[in-house]
Amino acid sequence: MLLPLISLVIAEAALETVPNEIMRHPSVKKHAQKSGKKPTEILLDRSYHHAAMIQGRLKSEWKRGRPDIIHFALMEALSTPLFFTGMLKVYVSTINNKVIFIGENLRIPKSYFRFEGLMMNLFKDKVIKKEQCNDNSNTNVLLKIYDNVTFESLIKNIVKPDKLIGLSTLGVQHTVEEIVSKNIAKNNNSHCAFVIGGFPKGHFSDNISELFTYLCSIGKSGLEAHVVIARILYECEKALSLSY
Amino acid sequence: MLLPLISLVIAEAALETVPNEIMRHPSVKKHAQKSGKKPTEILLDRSYHHAAMIQGRLKSEWKRGRPDIIHFALMEALSTPLFFTGMLKVYVSTINNKVIFIGENLRIPKSYFRFEGLMMNLFKDKVIKKEQCNDNSNTNVLLKIYDNVTFESLIKNIVKPDKLIGLSTLGVQHTVEEIVSKNIAKNNNSHCAFVIGGFPKGHFSDNISELFTYLCSIGKSGLEAHVVIARILYECEKALSLSY
Numbered sequence: 001m002l003l004p005l006i007s008l009v010i011a012e013a014a015l016e017t018v019p020n021e022i023m024r025h026p027s028v029k030k031h032a033q034k035s036g037k038k039p040t041e042i043l044l045d046r047s048y049h050h051a052a053m054i055q056g057r058l059k060s061e062w063k064r065g066r067p068d069i070i071h072f073a074l075m076e077a078l079s080t081p082l083f084f085t086g087m088l089k090v091y092v093s094t095i096n097n098k099v100i101f102i103g104e105n106l107r108i109p110k111s112y113f114r115f116e117g118l119m120m121n122l123f124k125d126k127v128i129k130k131e132q133c134n135d136n137s138n139t140n141v142l143l144k145i146y147d148n149v150t151f152e153s154l155i156k157n158i159v160k161p162d163k164l165i166g167l168s169t170l171g172v173q174h175t176v177e178e179i180v181s182k183n184i185a186k187n188n189n190s191h192c193a194f195v196i197g198g199f200p201k202g203h204f205s206d207n208i209s210e211l212f213t214y215l216c217s218i219g220k221s222g223l224e225a226h227v228v229i230a231r232i233l234y235e236c237e238k239a240l241s242l243s244y
Numbered sequence: 245m246l247l248p249l250i251s252l253v254i255a256e257a258a259l260e261t262v263p264n265e266i267m268r269h270p271s272v273k274k275h276a277q278k279s280g281k282k283p284t285e286i287l288l289d290r291s292y293h294h295a296a297m298i299q300g301r302l303k304s305e306w307k308r309g310r311p312d313i314i315h316f317a318l319m320e321a322l323s324t325p326l327f328f329t330g331m332l333k334v335y336v337s338t339i340n341n342k343v344i345f346i347g348e349n350l351r352i353p354k355s356y357f358r359f360e361g362l363m364m365n366l367f368k369d370k371v372i373k374k375e376q377c378n379d380n381s382n383t384n385v386l387l388k389i390y391d392n393v394t395f396e397s398l399i400k401n402i403v404k405p406d407k408l409i410g411l412s413t414l415g416v417q418h419t420v421e422e423i424v425s426k427n428i429a430k431n432n433n434s435h436c437a438f439v440i441g442g443f444p445k446g447h448f449s450d451n452i453s454e455l456f457t458y459l460c461s462i463g464k465s466g467l468e469a470h471v472v473i474a475r476i477l478y479e480c481e482k483a484l485s486l487s488y
Contacts (some may be wrong), residue, residue, distance in 0.1 A: 076470070081465070177482075219488045220488065
């Protein structure tokens with residue numbers, strides 16, 4: 001039986017380390033000191049760095065500094081049978097044009113403390129391998145980050161889907177079932193990529209929206225990224241009669 | 245139109261403050277000091293207190309100290325249109341026979357740092373109200389915790405459902421759609437309560453299992469509590485044609 005490949009891209013993800021512009025702000029320095037890290041090694045987090053982000057006039061600050069959103073979104077996607085069975089590929093495209101590749105065997109930690117540590121190591125070392133694995137075979141790489149890869153380049157050169165479906169309240173209203181049944185089916189090995197925003201407020205930037213084959217909405221009132229992910233992936237499993 | 249009431253109970257939840265038995269362990273004292281709290285005011289968390297839990301021979305330690313699981317489970321339930329529209333009631337029944345009532349208007353913080361702060365305040369003050377609200381009307385209470393309420397007492401005296409459905413890999417295999425369609429329907433105002441385990445490993449204790457009307461499984465391999473919650477509540481919304 002032919003099986004489709006499904007990709008999930010978390011776009012404009014509010015995940016980054018503290019940028020140089022605000023690394024000297026007292027709230028950032030205090031937080032870094034507590035963690036025993038350099039200010040530019042810790043994750044930008046509005047819960048701790050709100051004042052620094054506002055006072056430092058960080059560009060697009062309202063869309064940044066929410067690693068918790070990415071933690072929930074990844075946890076949701078990586079906890080599905082669709083991911084366990086290797087039918088789902090997951091990418092994080094950050095607001096700063098970094099791309100994170102998620103290895104097939106990754107179990108994301110549910111503890112935020114551990115997730116934060118993992119991400120700080122990834123930003124610093126660029127790769128996270130299975131413990132005690134020093135070879136570079138793909139199965140041993142859990143996470144890898146690349147700099148200077150735009151969303152457009154990720155889609156056109158790496159993901160290369162047949163259809164790219166954006167999810168946003170600005171899209172055409174459909175049920176999740178409708179969206180999935182139109183695009184995912186057994187015996188159809190086309191590759192469909194779903195794109196979910198990884199930011200707290202607002203909409204996709206124009207340079208992202210213009211790449212979508214369709215822009216769809218699954219609710220008049222906005223739903224959290226992790227809820228949209230849970231529903232889309234569950235309907236994909238149903239469409240494929242995935243037994244787990 | 246008659247609408248059913250749906251309840252979700254997170255049972256044997258691995259959420260508690262550090263118990264007296266291990267409050268003097270160095271890892272607990274160090275962690276409490278860092279937070280500027282007393283050891284018995286911080287949440288028991290395996291990520292920080294693993295050594296204390298093992299060396300202190302904490303009873304049922306393998307089922308305890310996972311506030312992250314409860315954070316994900318609550319976030320999942322409280323982010324659904326079913327909850328927003330007031331059709332879902334959510335309860336947390338902890339491993340120590342405490343019960344947490346979730347107010348209608350609660351938006352649980354996605355940041356673990358804020359969630360942790362909220363829970364520590366709840367365990368200390370027993371109630372969390374909307375800011376600047378000092379009256380005791382129910383709409384102003386966001387969270388309330390009661391001591392010494394067993395799961396049985398919660399179900400029999402407070403939730404009082406017509407059917408109590410436990411979700412566990414030990415249950416009879418069904419699709420989520422089958423479980424929901426058999427128990428939830430428009431124009432049927434019966435009250436169905438779903439019970440999900442809020443612990444990392446193992447199964448429901450016997451005194452909990454024996455209260456279930458049915459014990460159902462939605463996957464041969466275990467799924468995370470938050471995934472089960474997402475799927476059950478989404479199918480409930482579909483069964484009720486909830487428009488959102």
